[in-house]
Amino acid sequence: MIIDTARLWLRPVLLDDAPAMVALDADPRVMRFVNGGSPTPRAQIVDWTIPRARAEYTAHGTGIRTLILKDTAEFAGWIELRRPRHSSRTELELSYRLPHHLWGRGLATEAAIAILRAAFTEHRAQRVFAGTSPQNAASRKVLQKIGMRRVPTLLDDDYEVEYEVLRHHWEMHTATTSRIDLVTAAGVDTAATTRRGAVVGRHRLPDALAGA
């Protein structure tokens, strides 16, 4: 199923996305707070990242979703809801990565609002969490804008900080956010999810959504 927001389609990742994902990770600005700026080997993306995400989607409906700009059908990065391997409760880890030329337009926030809604409605999560570098101001801002809170820890958090949102916090947050946020988030509703070839508003799904 495809998730639809005001400016984006979020569709399950495909092997065809590999070249765009390799190029994304080849930009040191993108990878700065992920691993210090190193590119991801193509083989890792082709042999591990995408197959694992496809398997998770098949089994649970979660995993990496490729972001596609509606206006141009351009690859706009990805967003992920990942099930932790070992967890005693229903929780999902959120992460995202966008190409540098698309930063600062509110796209990560828009995609994250939609995926968070899917986490709590479709996947019935009790908690969604995200880890990021303390220096990653943009990512921390996104997490705050979507209603996540810093998790207090006793550990030294020079290396990573964790944010979370619990189901009841999310319900309160969505009830009090502006109408604009709610309209954006509404893109994930069942009525707005669709399949290839269908028309979403004034947009027809392009070939970039093939196989989703």
Ligand SMILES: CC(C)(COP(=O)(O)OP(=O)(O)OC[C@H]1O[C@@H](n2cnc3c(N)ncnc32)[C@H](O)[C@@H]1OP(=O)(O)O)[C@@H](O)C(=O)NCCC(=O)NCCS
């Ligand atoms: C983190 C990332 C996804 C954000 O994407 P984006 O589409 O630019 O995010 P948005 O535009 O929705 O929001 C970014 C917010 O951070 C703010 N911001 C950006 N850089 C900032 C900085 N250096 N200091 C403070 N705030 C900053 C922006 O002003 C914006 O806030 P605003 O809407 O209140 O103005 C993007 O920078 C990225 O892909 N980074 C590389 C990968 C990464 O670090 N992923 C997270 C790892 S956990």
